[in-house]
Amino acid sequence: MRAAELAERVPTVRRATSGAEAARVIAEYRFPGLVVAGDDDVPIAVIPGSQLLALVLPSFVREEPNLAHAYDEAGADELCLALNQATIGELLDAKRLTATRPPSVLPEDTLIEIAAVMVHEHHPLILVIDRNGDYHGTVMMSRVLAAIAAAAGQDSALMRRRLETDLAQGDAADDGATE
């Protein structure tokens, strides 16, 4: 399989998206991280989901995790409201979130070339961009592994759906497989 065949549309957020909305996007698509897109819808940065999780923790709890045990349920819920208080752009500017620019491959690159870039860059997500700079989609590690498993002789209905359906339709794929 080539990168162009593995590329898919991924759910993205913008700098103006609030932290709580971003958390919802991650939850809806069971996404390992947050893809931030520019005005042209091309992903410009990826933020690991764990960083978004860390936003609900006061800095002193991150410094002394034992203090998390002191919060009761109401106190914990109160902390979660903090996600509504800033946008992704503001959090990036304040360096409370650290984004990395995803690496890219060419549309004609093979599965092994994609895997090599992912392993070398330690990135679960790479962009597919042709020689003219045009964006063709994003390749997720789960899709690369699905393609690798298929090539290695493993097969299942859910995996075929993974390869046929974009991540943006992931829930439908899951539902179909379950049914």
Next chain:
Amino acid sequence: MTLTAALALAVFVVTYVVIAAEWVHRTMAALCGAAAMVIIGAVDAHAVFFSEDTGIDWNVIFLLFGMMVIVGVLRRTGVFEYLAIRSAQVAGGQPFRTMVTLVVITAVGSALLDNVTTVLLIAPVTLLLCERLALNPVPFLIAEAMASNIGGTATLIGDPPNIIIASRADLSFNSFLVHLAPIVVVLMVVFIGLCWLFWGRRLTSDPERADAVLALEARETIRDPRLLRIMLVLLLGVLVGFVTHTATGLDPSMVALLGAGAAVLLSRTSHQEYLEDVEWGTLLFFAGLFIMVGALVNQGIITDLAGYLSERVDGQWLTAALGLTAASAVLSGIIDNIPYVATMAPVVYDLVGPAPTAPPDQQSLWWGLALGADLGGNATAIGASANVVIIGIAARNGHPITFWTFTKYGIVVTVVTMAVALPYVALRYFTFA
């Protein structure tokens, strides 16, 4: 003065300026200064490693190391978080009462452990309590840094300058308790009064926010009750070891190391865990300072300075004690009190010798040095390590404390506490000696 002595003095002065100005990290500055002393031939390997007068004071290094390991294991129990939250709840979530309980816990903790570790443990839970009370944590954090410097004055292990003084002056743990703990209790009462004037009278209580503090589950912070029981018994044993060290012949450094070994064995903590809390940079900083000061001793500069001061003192020990106490407070505010005491301890030793054999009027110089250096650490943001640590924690948590924010309170606290400490030195060692 020989060329080597002149060079040694120049290296010393430049290094202290670099430390005071914080142009590079203090450990780096001290180690570079020590390296320069070796390169110019002011000190050699034998003097550095084996001489009690001109080398690294291993008693100080290993006492600090042992206590760091003990505290590293103790902090895993969550006892500090429990005590702080519980005491705030006992205070009913009322802001000033909460500040007082935190200040008292910090002072007691600083006396029993050491002040830097204590503020490291108490600051995060203070931020939690202030977040629950919807209060600005800056006054609380500043008050805790100052309380740690005052509380740490009470014991041999409470403040690094005391450890250096005890080792050089041959002072016991009990001597510190007898000579300094009573005045520290008075100073704490005075300090709490100052806290009221600075901040307490403007803090208002909000019943809703107080309920948020009462809702905190303090007991949940104790994650390992078995480890807590072990560590409390062990800490008690270590304190008994300190108190009885003159009778048992075990130096405080040995007591701390044995306590550290027992803590590691009984807690079954991995070596990564118990070594994680050892501040290697601080230990190296001390080593660098000892080498630099040792070089001055080796070159006769300290003896010359002591001789000069002895001529000036000319038997006027009251003037000397009060002058040294006041000067120590001023100088400790300008440079960190650790390098200051590392330099002055050999000077005082040359003047009056070890404390146990000195008459009370001369012994007063040792206590004046301790009081001045420890309390003077409050004067500025860089006067003591605890201040630097608190300011760092505050900045990381989005509550920056500027140099002048700290210093404007620090100068007042230092002046007031010195106004209490100076008459104490005069009355205790001269009037009622």
